[in-house]
Amino acid sequence: MTALKPISSDLPAIMREIGEAARQAALVLAHASAGAKTRALAAAAKAIRERRSEILAANARDLDEAGRAKLSAALVDRLMLDETRAEGIAAGLEAVAAFPDPVGAVMAKWTQPNGLEISRVRTPLGVVGIIYESRPNVTADAGGLCLRAGNAAILRGGSESFHSSTAIVACLHQGLAAANLPRAAVQLVPTRDRAAVGIMLGMSEFIDIIVPRGGRSLIERVQAESRIPVIAHLEGNCHVYVDRGADLEKALAIAVNAKMRRVSVCGAAETLLVDRAIAEKALPPILRALAAKGCEIRGDQSVRALHSGAKLATEQDWRTEYLDAIIAVRIVDGVEQAIGHINTYGSHHTDAIVTEDNVAAEKFLDEVDSAIVLLNASTQFADGGEFGMGAEIGISTNKLHARGPVGAEQLTSFKYVVRGTGQVRP
Amino acid sequence: MTALKPISSDLPAIMREIGEAARQAALVLAHASAGAKTRALAAAAKAIRERRSEILAANARDLDEAGRAKLSAALVDRLMLDETRAEGIAAGLEAVAAFPDPVGAVMAKWTQPNGLEISRVRTPLGVVGIIYESRPNVTADAGGLCLRAGNAAILRGGSESFHSSTAIVACLHQGLAAANLPRAAVQLVPTRDRAAVGIMLGMSEFIDIIVPRGGRSLIERVQAESRIPVIAHLEGNCHVYVDRGADLEKALAIAVNAKMRRVSVCGAAETLLVDRAIAEKALPPILRALAAKGCEIRGDQSVRALHSGAKLATEQDWRTEYLDAIIAVRIVDGVEQAIGHINTYGSHHTDAIVTEDNVAAEKFLDEVDSAIVLLNASTQFADGGEFGMGAEIGISTNKLHARGPVGAEQLTSFKYVVRGTGQVRP
Numbered sequence: 001m002t003a004l005k006p007i008s009s010d011l012p013a014i015m016r017e018i019g020e021a022a023r024q025a026a027l028v029l030a031h032a033s034a035g036a037k038t039r040a041l042a043a044a045a046k047a048i049r050e051r052r053s054e055i056l057a058a059n060a061r062d063l064d065e066a067g068r069a070k071l072s073a074a075l076v077d078r079l080m081l082d083e084t085r086a087e088g089i090a091a092g093l094e095a096v097a098a099f100p101d102p103v104g105a106v107m108a109k110w111t112q113p114n115g116l117e118i119s120r121v122r123t124p125l126g127v128v129g130i131i132y133e134s135r136p137n138v139t140a141d142a143g144g145l146c147l148r149a150g151n152a153a154i155l156r157g158g159s160e161s162f163h164s165s166t167a168i169v170a171c172l173h174q175g176l177a178a179a180n181l182p183r184a185a186v187q188l189v190p191t192r193d194r195a196a197v198g199i200m201l202g203m204s205e206f207i208d209i210i211v212p213r214g215g216r217s218l219i220e221r222v223q224a225e226s227r228i229p230v231i232a233h234l235e236g237n238c239h240v241y242v243d244r245g246a247d248l249e250k251a252l253a254i255a256v257n258a259k260m261r262r263v264s265v266c267g268a269a270e271t272l273l274v275d276r277a278i279a280e281k282a283l284p285p286i287l288r289a290l291a292a293k294g295c296e297i298r299g300d301q302s303v304r305a306l307h308s309g310a311k312l313a314t315e316q317d318w319r320t321e322y323l324d325a326i327i328a329v330r331i332v333d334g335v336e337q338a339i340g341h342i343n344t345y346g347s348h349h350t351d352a353i354v355t356e357d358n359v360a361a362e363k364f365l366d367e368v369d370s371a372i373v374l375l376n377a378s379t380q381f382a383d384g385g386e387f388g389m390g391a392e393i394g395i396s397t398n399k400l401h402a403r404g405p406v407g408a409e410q411l412t413s414f415k416y417v418v419r420g421t422g423q424v425r426p
Numbered sequence: 427m428t429a430l431k432p433i434s435s436d437l438p439a440i441m442r443e444i445g446e447a448a449r450q451a452a453l454v455l456a457h458a459s460a461g462a463k464t465r466a467l468a469a470a471a472k473a474i475r476e477r478r479s480e481i482l483a484a485n486a487r488d489l490d491e492a493g494r495a496k497l498s499a500a501l502v503d504r505l506m507l508d509e510t511r512a513e514g515i516a517a518g519l520e521a522v523a524a525f526p527d528p529v530g531a532v533m534a535k536w537t538q539p540n541g542l543e544i545s546r547v548r549t550p551l552g553v554v555g556i557i558y559e560s561r562p563n564v565t566a567d568a569g570g571l572c573l574r575a576g577n578a579a580i581l582r583g584g585s586e587s588f589h590s591s592t593a594i595v596a597c598l599h600q601g602l603a604a605a606n607l608p609r610a611a612v613q614l615v616p617t618r619d620r621a622a623v624g625i626m627l628g629m630s631e632f633i634d635i636i637v638p639r640g641g642r643s644l645i646e647r648v649q650a651e652s653r654i655p656v657i658a659h660l661e662g663n664c665h666v667y668v669d670r671g672a673d674l675e676k677a678l679a680i681a682v683n684a685k686m687r688r689v690s691v692c693g694a695a696e697t698l699l700v701d702r703a704i705a706e707k708a709l710p711p712i713l714r715a716l717a718a719k720g721c722e723i724r725g726d727q728s729v730r731a732l733h734s735g736a737k738l739a740t741e742q743d744w745r746t747e748y749l750d751a752i753i754a755v756r757i758v759d760g761v762e763q764a765i766g767h768i769n770t771y772g773s774h775h776t777d778a779i780v781t782e783d784n785v786a787a788e789k790f791l792d793e794v795d796s797a798i799v800l801l802n803a804s805t806q807f808a809d810g811g812e813f814g815m816g817a818e819i820g821i822s823t824n825k826l827h828a829r830g831p832v833g834a835e836q837l838t839s840f841k842y843v844v845r846g847t848g849q850v851r852p
Contacts, residue, residue: 031793112814116803123795125825208825229655229826250848257850365843367457369549377542377846386851387842388538399551399634399839400655401827413825416813417791420803422676424683425812 011191015199018154019206021184022127026152028182030124034101036179041097041144044175048090048140051171055086058167059136066160074264079134079160089140089168092391093175096144099390102409103150117419122412124150126208129200130393131156131222133214136164142211142393143172143186149411152185154207156200158214159192166190201226211406213394231402231410233394235321236266236349238379241338241364242286244277245357250376254354255286257378260293264323266395267350267382271318271328273338279331280306290327299329318345335360339367346370348397350382371397371404437617441625444580445632447610448553452578454608456550460527462605467523467570470601474516474566477597481512484593485562492586500690505560505586515566515594518817519601522570525816528835529576543845548838550576552634555626556819557582557648559640562590564819568637569598569612571819575837578611580633582626584640585618627652637832639820657828657836659820661747662692662775664805667764667790668712670703671783676802680780681712683804686719690749692821693776693808697744697754699764705757706732716753725755744771761786765793772796774823776808797823797830 029037048055059081066076081089107120128151130142139157146153157165169188176185189196201210201222210230212222219232240258242251258269274283279302287297287307297303298313310329317328318341332338335353342351352374353364365373372382372395382405384392389407396402402410455463474481485507492502507515533546554577556568565583572579583591595614602611615622627636627648636656638648645658666684668677684695700709705728713723713733723729724739736755743754744767758764761779768777778800779790791799798808798821808831810818815833822828828836 030795110814112812116807116812118813126795224653227650229824231826247848253848253850261851365845369456369552370841372842372844374844375846377844377849378851380851381542381844381846381849386538386542387544388536398655400657403839404842413829415796416798416830418798418800418803418807419791420801420807422673422679423803423807424679425687425804425806 011193011195012199014191015189015196015203018187018189019127019203022152022154022187023206025182025184026124026126029147029150029152029185030103032150032181034103036181037101037147037150038097040147040175040179040181041093042175043178044140044144044172045090045093045097047171047174048086048093048168051167052083052086055164055167055171056081058163061163062161071160075134075160079136079164081136081164085137089137092137092141093144095385095390096148096408099148099408101148102412107414114423115421116423119417120414121417122414125411125413127152127154127206128411129154129156129203129207129210129228131197131200131210131212131214131218132158133218134158134160136161136168138213139165139168139188140172141391142213143169145391145393145408145411147185148408151411154187154189154200156189156196159194162192198225201228204228211393231396231398231406233266234349234397235347236268236382236395237271237319237321237345237347238267238269238349238382239271239273239342239346239351240269240379241273241332241335241342241351241353242275242278242282243335243338243353243355243357243360244275245355245360246278246282247354247356248278248282248285251282251354252286252289254352254376254378256289256293258352258380259290259327260295260325261378261380263325265380267380268323269327269352269379270320270322271330271345273330273332273341275335275338276331276333283307283329283331287329294325296326297329298326300331302331303329321347335363339364342368342370349395350374350379352377352379371395437619437621438625440617441615441622441629444613444615445553445629448578448580448613449632451608451610452550452552455573455576455578455611456529458576458607460529462607463527463573463576464523466573466601466605466607467519468601469604470566470570470598471516471519471523473597473600474512474519474594477593478509478512481590481593481597482507484589487589488587497586501560501586505562505590507562507590511563515563518563518567519570521811521816522574522834525574525834527574528838533840540849541847542849545843546840547843548840551837551839553578553580553632554837555580555582555629555633555636555654557623557626557636557638557640557644558584559644560584560586562587562594564639565591565594565614566598567817568639568819569595571817571834571837573611574834577837580613580615580626582615582622585620588618624651627654630654637819657822657824657832659692660775660823661773662694662808662821663697663745663747663771663773664693664695664775664808665697665699665768665772665777666695666805667699667758667761667768667777667779668701668704668708669761669764669779669781669783669786670701671781671786672704672708673780673782674704674708674711677708677780678712678715680778680802680804682715682719684778684806685716685753686721686751687804687806689751691806693806694749695753695778695805696746696748697756697771699756699758699767701761701764702757702759709733709755709757713755720751722752723755724752726757728757729755747773761789765790768794768796775821776800776805778803778805797821
């Protein structure tokens with residue numbers, strides 16, 4: 001989709017102004033007190049509640065335009081706000097407000113033999129650019145997390161949610177004003193022109209980090225074009241491995257939950273691996289339970305021998321993030337082969353083993369090269385809230401800086417503060 | 427310089443083989459014991475000592491070719507090895523061997539209300555590509571630090587030091603063999619063809635992180651071209667600010683040491699800022715001492731009024747990393763203006779304040795946005811060894827992941843290990 005209503009033909013100049021304002025705001029935010037940031041977040045949550053009808057009216061405009069543009073039902077569902085979802089946005093801001101302020105925390109401290117006292121202290125990153133798709137709640141989550149971490153945020157939301165995001169940002173601005181913090185702490189790019197994304201990715205003078213949140217094509221575009229470091233969340237091709245040492249009741253409950261609780265989240269399981277030693281006993285009840293919930297089963301020949309309704313899986317299935325009620329199933333020769341399969345075909349996101357055998361468990365937890373590895377728990381726990389981080393902006397599959405859920409703490413940097421008494425270096 | 431002796435016309439195939447071998451080696455290294463890695467490092471140090479004459483002979487060949495290519499004296503000095511420097515390389519490997527193994531360390535651990543026990547555990551990054559210039563000791567430092575952190579290293583050294591680096595890598599291979607670790611844990615790109623650098627920067631399938639170590643043009647090329655995350659060390663335009671609350675004896679000693687101890691290191695001070703309130707008293711003795719050591723002084727008009735030998739500084743001087751016996755000097759109106767100058771003109775590397783006034787000190791340490799900020803100590807302490815990190819591969823000016831000295835710990839990633847008892851997500 002191209003611009004519906006570009007607000008100016010001089011987009012580069014507009015983006016530059018946004019960048020300069022963000023840089024100025026970041027200087028103030030970096031030294032804002034924890035209390036001021038908390039007050040701004042709480043006031044923004046209050047504004048979301050008070051201006052709920054205004055937000056829902058803006059969302060109705062977005063939905064109306066989406067209807068005329070004949071967007072898919074899935075996209076319309078992601079875009080849609082109602083009373084419950086609006087309350088969720090306010091509650092999310094309150095959770096971020098309650099999260100301990102990360103800025104200024106002393107991460108480590110030691111004294112060198114020459115008396116130099118060295119501390120590693122958390123600092124904000126500066127200006128964070130967030131590029132996301134249609135969910136309007138990301139506007140509040142991303143703006144709120146950046147504010148908690150003392151960063152200025154430049155938000156480039158999906159064009160489909162433009163009116164909703166504008167209404168939500170107005171509430172964030174009301175919160176900032178209540179705490180006497182600069183309005184430019186959170187800015188929404190005021191145009192639907194897709195060229196704005198390309199300009200953002202080149203604004204290394206003004207933006208310290210880019211966080212893309214969306215589908216594979218968005219992430220790949222950002223990674224290919226960005227001249228700014230990126231915290232990216234690639235796809236979640238997550239696995240559940242049921243080991244010969246598994247408690248079969250746990251295995252059943254975990255496999256079904258990991259696949260079917262919500263099929264559209266990045267922590268949903270896409271492939272089930274089962275140890276050949278217990279496959280005959282363990283697999284049929286799991287596959288029956290999945291099928292009963294409407295899940296399509298795709299397996300190799302030995303899986304089909306145990307579950308006649310299974311379709312034949314191809315190698316492509318091992319690589320696919322379905323985000324749908326489909327599961328690929330493979331029988332493997334124990335934990336070693338399960339690890340090999342996951343490290344070969346997975347996306348290094350979130351993978352689980354079900355077993356009571358400590359040796360197999362520790363081997364799996366150690367050797368699977370993923371951001372999150374779980375023992376006897378559902379992959380659907382891959383979530384910043386479930387990790388106690390208050391909220392998240394996504395699950396990073398980077399190996400640098402932030403891996404796994406990205407909350408306020410992961411949106412910080414640090415500096416070394418060295419206190420001496422006149423030391424010079426010999 | 428183009429290839430002197432390309433070992434094959436099919437450079438992409440050679441690089442691919444190196445990448446594949448590194449990826450295989452990384453799988454083994456990730457789970458190698460701390461003891462095995464320590465043994466390999468100690469045996470490599472021993473090999474460096476035993477094969478010193480071989481290394482010095484290889485270095486003589488490099489120096490001979492450098493002489494014929496009429497390289498600058500500074501470059502020849504960086505390239506040159508002698509008995510002392512060779513012993514330094516062995517001792518450096520022993521320091522890395524003695525450093526605690528970072529892999530497997532539990533960085534944080536907590537339990538969620540639902541009983542899930544979450545640990546954040548250090549892991550290797552995988553494969554690290556290091557691109558550096560002529561100092562042969564970097565071959566050992568970089569290879570050793572990567573090995574300590576469980577990473578496979580692909581080293582692309584300067585073409586001038588090709589024979590020296592080859593001899594040093596032979597010693598690292600001897601160390602790896604002594605500990606039964608794969609030879610491909612440390613690989614030197616076996617050609618001087620500069621096209622190898624471009625190929626490395628695109629090998630995202632095989633290399634997890636690129637560390638460039640060298641001059642500005644190398645770093646800028648890497649940042650512009652790399653499709654792989656980079657830990658970069660930009661220039662060190664470092665400052666010493668002498669506040670009105672300074673102890674003038676400390677100020678003199680620190681300013682002279684920060685500038686003149688070694689002028690070619692990234693932690694050398696390039697600009698001296700002095701508070702107007704004490705300039706008349708503090709500045710003349712400092713400038714006399716610097717001049718007596720052969721330092722050229724460049725200042726604004728008020729500096730020249732206090733030191734007649736000073737040349738006139740232009741704005742360009744505030745931005746320059748001289749790496750030479752030259753210092754820019756400016757008189758400022760107190761700590762606020764000093765902070766403004768540093769954040770505007772500096773390179774966010776290392777900056778120091780000299781003062782006995784706590785309020786000014788804390789303001790400076792808090793508000794100067796640099797990787798390292800010091801109170802009453804010389805900027806020349808910007809060094810991984812001086813920070814107690816054993817050794818370093820450089821000083822990062824990134825804000826993501828590794829900021830400041832990059833030692834073994836900074837060459838790691840982490841994963842979340844979640845232990846449950848059958849939990850599924852409601």
